[in-house]
Amino acid sequence: MPMSPHRHNSPPIAASAGVSRQEFSPEERTLLLRLAHDSICTALEKREIPFDPPTPHLAEPRGAFTTLYLGGELRGCVGYVLPTCSAYRAVAETARAAAFDDNRFSPVTADEAPYLEIELSILSPPQPVPAEEIEVGHHGLLISQHGHRGLLLPQVPVEHTWNRTTFFEQTCRKAGLPLDAWRKGATIEAFTAEIFSDKTF
Numbered sequence: 001m002p003m004s005p006h007r008h009n010s011p012p013i014a015a016s017a018g019v020s021r022q023e024f025s026p027e028e029r030t031l032l033l034r035l036a037h038d039s040i041c042t043a044l045e046k047r048e049i050p051f052d053p054p055t056p057h058l059a060e061p062r063g064a065f066t067t068l069y070l071g072g073e074l075r076g077c078v079g080y081v082l083p084t085c086s087a088y089r090a091v092a093e094t095a096r097a098a099a100f101d102d103n104r105f106s107p108v109t110a111d112e113a114p115y116l117e118i119e120l121s122i123l124s125p126p127q128p129v130p131a132e133e134i135e136v137g138h139h140g141l142l143i144s145q146h147g148h149r150g151l152l153l154p155q156v157p158v159e160h161t162w163n164r165t166t167f168f169e170q171t172c173r174k175a176g177l178p179l180d181a182w183r184k185g186a187t188i189e190a191f192t193a194e195i196f197s198d199k200t201f
Contacts, residue, residue: 022194024122028058029196035088036066036095036118043096044110053088062087063123063191065153066094068108068116075116076102081142081151083125091120119197121153126189131182134190136164141171145186150175154193 024032031054042049053059064087065079076098080090095118099108108116126142134141140154150171157167169179172186182188 023124024057024194024196028055029120029200032058032088032091032120032122033118033196033198036091036120037113037116039092039095040099040108040116041113043100044108044113049092051086051089051092053086058088059086061085061125062090063125064090064094065121065123065193066091066098067119067121068095068098069119070112070116075099075108075112076105078102079121079123081123083123087122091122117198119195119199121193121195123193124191126191129188129190131168131188134164134167134188136162136167138192139190140193141167142189142191143168143171143175143177143182143186144189145175145177145181148175148177150177154191155195 035049038049061083063079063081063083065077067077068075078097078101079094084090085093099113099116123140129139136157138154140152140156142149142151144150150173152167152171152174156162157164157170160166160170162170168182168188172179172181175181175186177186178184
């Protein structure tokens, strides 16, 4: 089973901010956005949908965040930060979780569902990267040491206008580690996020 979803307090920035190259085709993006909407609607109707990925690419393990907007306002955001299931299943599950399990909001209603705007962030698998190669606005960070682990998405340092050092320090802080742990043996991994939404089409 996938790890417990994570709530993200700040909605993802627009795909044009350059957080990643385009890996998913327009057809795949359309399919994943439709899946997210269908996952919410079928949950409201007490129906299940198949989670079997339709293509090998969408069967690849990916972390994913689904962000919901209603009338331009944030309505929910939940995600899996690690690639514990296929991209296809991750989108379906995080869409439902964003709609019904984000405890900052009341559950989405049947009246609201047709008016939701959905934004998806598909994460690449984390990979070890030398600290000097981390690019603010392009990479997300995962820092771990002694059983502690902290993760920040690529858009977070952009939203807060952090430089690279502050990005490292704040990721260490989230892990419950000393701010300089990244200089003193902590494992540094990086990932990117491909972000697209209903507004893209």
